[in-house]
Amino acid sequence: MNSRGDRKALRVALVLSELRPGGMERLVVHLATELHNRKIPVQVICLQGLGELAYLLAEKNVPVLSLESHGSKDFSAILRLRKELKKFQPSVINMHDYASLPYVSLGNLLSGRSPLLFTAHGLLYEGFASLQKRNRFFSFFLKGLSAVSEKVSVRHREYLDWKKPIQVIANGVPEVAVSAEKRKFVRDELDCTDSTHLFLAVGNPRPEKGFEDLLAAASKLRDKGLDFLVAIAGTLTENDYCRNLQQQLVDLKLEQHCRFLGFRDDTAALYSAADSFVLSSRSEGLPMVILEAMTAGLPVVATAVGGIPDAVGDHVLLVDAEKPDDLADAMQRIAEDEIMRKDLAEKGKFFVKQNFGVERMVDQYLEWYKAVLSAEC
Template identity: 35%
Template sequence: MGTSTLRIVHVVSSLNGGGMEHFVLRLAEAQRRHGHDASILALRGGPLADLARQRALPATVLGGRLPARVAHAALAFARARPHVIHAHNPTALHYATVGKLLTRARLVFTDHAQTRGIIRVPSRFEWRATDAVVGCSQDTADKSGAVGVAGNISVIHNGIDITPARRTREEVRAELGFGDDPPPAASPEPAGPSGGALVGIMPAAFHPVKAHDVLLRALARLRDRGVEVTVLIVGDGDERDRIHGLARELGIHGKEARFLGFRKDVPDLLLAADFFVLPSRDEGLPLAVLEAMARSLPVVVTPVGGVPEVVRSEEHGLLVPVDDPDALAAAIERLARDPALRRRLGEAGHARVRDDFSFEKMTRKYEQLYLGLE
């Protein structure tokens, strides 16, 4: 591709508040800072549409039923005249393929591991139309063949660009009803919410793959053992009602499990937390883990997808088996009773992300990929 200034259209299935959608907004914003004309095409709207407007990111939402959506997408691609169409999940690839047929743009697909367990698998025709496939981790690239990808698959690890918090830790914890700090030392009975509770955070869309149910069962076990920990559960999605119902059934809704819904102030909430937890059953390379580590939070995660490429257990965080609430509860209890462990893991995780997973490095790799397409 001969031009160094590119017109890029990123295609996503929605502007809901998941990690992948946040990633696309940040990537488009970074590419515009680098002088490219980057825009977003979404099949459906969502809370991030307002955020795109605030950041002056051109974003088109198709909406409507299938025939009208396809026609609207065709018109949007014709107006944008992109050099590169970058699809970020299999549903988006369907529409991105239409764009390529109309404009002869180069088509890039990033597998965020959303091809497994959540949504549709692309057709052979769509894969043949794709000029480059990128895995967000080596694990994702290794598994891409299982969903029909043929040929070479590049690996570009997700990177993180830290969004500064707007409020102090003390302000956010006071708003949530927590003391300023967690217990200063190991104790048989950690303090409750009014006196420095240990506060965790899990920002993730409500999908079965994220395993909110495992977290809730772990929190019930901690309550039964007298370990007072509260986890802020941030996000929305199809499983919301079922997960809320399970929390009520376990008797932890509103205390051990605090459901905050979709929030635009996740950086503030991360600053207020003492640890991060994500017991996923599958992943690509979750941005939420990188964001937490970048803010020096110790992480409790499962060894799925690209997570072990970032987190070495006992060095950068604690790895626990998939679908094991007892192991998850034990890991969280370790953090609750060992401030030195929290501090050591948090500092090591921060250094890991700072040195190896910067957003700027990732953005430049995508730019090189685009420019190298013929």
């Protein structure tokens, strides 16, 4: 192997649209931070704006830049990307969303032709069918494909008509530090008494997150007389789905039992305040938020979608997706059964720490990068 494949020569460019408050974006933050900690040169490139999570990299002095490309077919962005790639001279370029694929493919052709890698994060819930021909075309420029779970691997193999092996690298998360002080602060903010069971949900409201099912389940819990509050943290945008959710909240008269918190940058405090975590998604890859909640010592109720059953199925309470009655029953069980809560919390925290740590994940990414570089020699 030539020097380009040597660890000391490894230089990694991580590319995505924007560091928004989402699971894929948090993975990029964790990956970049750990590479930086290991003294491996890393550059995070955002095709659009920096996004709300960019400050997490800035705090660690991890280089991150934005191309500020906000329109379609922005050919000048390809030239700006070419300039940045020539300056950084990555030995590998790891993309994390399809929006970046055409720009990086063309910018890389003009700058030095480093091996292009793509990491698939989700199950392509909606909006990707019309882009399939484009993405299949640009996938010919890829030297490698990875996925966060086996089910995600199968979905993207079919979507891209990918014939080569796919490297499955499960998400990894750092342990979430919780504290009694943070717990009190957030619960006071939410007017949540000690006897009220606080369910936490985290995710940007989109159809695949199934928050309408969570609201329907909350309505059923209220009718059963349970003392609870559901707090949903995630950026609300001006679209029909978010407007419909807020109208559903009013129509079901759930204002005293459910709260949309919007974007929060104090997730550790939210995990500290919660009594359990709930995920109502209709489609997922391997959600970071479940792993984070488990490291924070929270018992989890989740829908059995995507890579969740295979990854953590024995350590969370699983229900079928799009079935609010089942979700409500599971939430009631976990709220009322203290022994179950403690058992799930303790075993889940240990399991995630052993199997889904950031260091393990980064080790596997590095092995993948080096294998691709060795094949290039």
